[in-house]
């Protein structure tokens with residue numbers, strides 16, 4: 001087989017996540033391209049959690065509803081995912097926990113606890129044991145798994161290998177996966193890609209208050225803070241987060257913050273402050289289903305207009321919505337660059353699906369990221385923080401410079417930074433700040449702000465944004481359709497978008513929300529969608545699921 | 556930097572007789588004297604909130620960050636952490652610091668981050684024309700409480716002492732010399748310092764006479780002693796008739812947040828790209 005999907009499920013706290021990663025690495029090692037979808041409830045112990053590990057000979061960034069193999073660490077997994085299995089009996093289960101007859105299924109039962117006891121291994125090693133059986137089931141040699149286990153487990157690698165061997169020996173081959181003769185690619189989550197992209201963009205400080213699905217960025221950057229000399233701070237609230245970041249920004253430090261909808265709500269006054277005081281900052285907005293607390297650990301695309309309109313007043317903002325790990329890396333770096341070049345807030349919209357899924361990452365696919373230098377004060381005339389000039393970007397100086405006095409303000413201000421309520425000054429300053437957009441737009445023309453995939457000659461195109469990129473590309477392929485994905489959301493790349501739509505007669509908008517937010521946005525620019533496919537149950541589109549919905553729309 | 560009187564061209568819009576003038580003059584005096592003692596004025600950043608108090612940054616020709624209502628502290632912390640050599644001085648109203656943004660004050664004190672907060676405590680919202688604040692006395696008749704408030708004030712010094720501040724003092728706007736010497740000491744203090752200034756709002760809560768009658772300067776007070784400090788701070792609870800102590804209540808030497816946080820930060824990392832590549836390689 002050149003493609004496989006494996007589901008592993010159990011209770012939260014079983015180590016399903018880690019197991020999913022190991023299976024992913026195993027298939028990656030064989031040269032397959034891998035995507036891992038994680039589904040878990042907002043609970044630490046108990047509750048059903050599962051991962052779908054999909055591997056294919058071509059690049060993928062979406063899962064399928066149908067799977068080839070189900071690994072069940074508890075009874076619930078059998079019942080819940082019964083309909084997914086393509087072939088009967090392709091189950092591997094813990095025979096001491098799971099009663100297959102009760103679920104009316106058959107498969108390979110492994111007495112995990114018995115083996116663990118015999119090997120004197122702790123219960124958590126059930127995972128290694130059953131992955132051993134899985135390795136056999138998909139027709140692989142044990143030594144591939146052995147090398148991965150040794151790399152993944154710093155504690156007791158030998159015991160993990162021993163236990164896995166027991167599972168392997170007790171298993172039987174169901175499917176034959178052949179190794180592909182090529183190297184695996186790095187496997188990282190979208191959140192890790194965002195973090196690395198920010199570092200690439202020159203990040204000095206990351207400030208965040210934990211909130212799913214963005215917390216992993218905080219955790220990751222805190223882990224690597226020393227390597228990159230970053231200041232990573234977790235303060236008392238998102239309000240503190242955004243204000244602290246503006247303090248860093250005032251001092252010329254490149255700073256980013258991360259949150260989700262609820263935390264973003266608390267940040268909006270600070271974002272508006274960033275716009276007024278021209279203090280650059282990047283905000284990573286990880287979407288999850290709302291309103292309010294909603295479904296904390298699931299995914300949605302519901303904050304497009306919130307990001308666009310967050311904060312009082314009118315000011316320029318840069319907004320991007322990357323669709324996979326490479327785009328997350330690239331556009332996070334670009335966001336930091338643009339934010340600092342134009343002294344504006346930038347928002348990177350992600351979601352649970354992008355942030356917490358695992359993707360292959362190919363540095364070769366990433367376009368050059370040009371380092372943008374900030375415009376610095378020439379020291380010739382007395383320093384004015386808000387000097388009026390052609391492109392609205394005033395040169396910078398920072399506190400500590402003995403020749404400059406640097407005054408930043410949330411009030412309307414004059415060039416020096418002192419409060420004014422003068423009508424003329426007010427207009428001049430408002431125009432200065434808004435003027436930047438035109439120049440930012442010119443920069444965007446040089447970047448691929450709108451992506452096109454699939455059959456360029458098709459008159460039917462799918463329109464998508466963010467994490468639906470992968471699923472749309474694959475579903476479109478099946479029907480020979482085109483896919484259009486605006487990555488830059490604001491300023492909206494109208495010209496590139498228009499070009500992308502040339503020849504398209506029917507535009508089908510695919511979004512993970514209930515109201516069609518991108519469809520609404522493009523209407524503002526005079527573009528119309530003919531159909532929408534919306535999903536708002538917190539679960540991502542699957543390739544087969546979207547395919548079915550498409551069939552209806554294109555017949 | 557050679558600035559004779561640190562003034563800007565901005566015209567003051569405070570009411571005549573407002574206690575903010577005293578704070579302005581005291582801080583300018585303090586900065587000038589610190590400058591004479593060798594503090595580089597360019598290494599000072601003033602941060603303010605929103606309210607009558609906050610206008611102070613427009614009137615001083617020094618680096619400044621005019622923040623949002625209630626958000627002096629986190630901005631000041633960010634500036635300090637971005638460049639620990641700076642002296643960061645926050646000016647906040649009582650509505651600002653003890654109301655809208657009190658959580659930041661508590662956390663900054665808890666961290667003992669080396670910034671100085673000067674609270675213009677007029678016990679009223681000045682700029683929004685006279686509503687009660689967290690330190691208005693019980694029964695205060697403001698525009699949102701015409702029948703008088705139904706809640707007791709907090710004692711902010713007690714709250715902030717309990718939160719971990721390492722320097723706490725009180726002054727009034729009738730006593731510039733004391734204010735100036737407290738400001739200087741607070742700015743030089745290593746760790747989180749807060750000065751509660753009983754700043755009189757002549758327009759909405761004129762307490763000049765009351766304060767003149769009740770205040771006294773602390774003497775024979777051991778500011779190193781936490782319990783003595785707590786007792787003195789509790790002497791007046793911002794509500795009942797009592798003597799009101801001025802001066803330094805508490806002063807202690809504790810490690811600061813930034814000392815711990817930045818302790819083992821390496822300097823510039825030369826080749827971040829290759830570290831990124833290394834990390835990626837590990838994830839194959």
Ligand SMILES: Cc1ncc(C[n+]2csc(CCOP(=O)(O)OP(=O)(O)O)c2C)c(N)n1
Pocket residue numbers: 605606607608609624647648649650651652675677679680681682683688
């Ligand atoms: C988020 C927010 N809420 C409310 C206001 C309106 N506002 C401006 S100043 C102020 C109160 C000021 O009182 P205080 O902080 O005590 O300062 P004072 O004017 O007394 O110096 C308020 C409520 C605001 N600017 N921002």
Ligand code: SF4
Pocket residue numbers: 568569570572573574575607608677681682755756757758759
């Ligand atoms: S309203 Fe009160 S605090 Fe504000 S300027 Fe007038 S006297 Fe001063």
Ligand SMILES: [Mg+2]
Pocket residue numbers: 606648649650675676677678679680681688
């Ligand atoms: Mg006040």
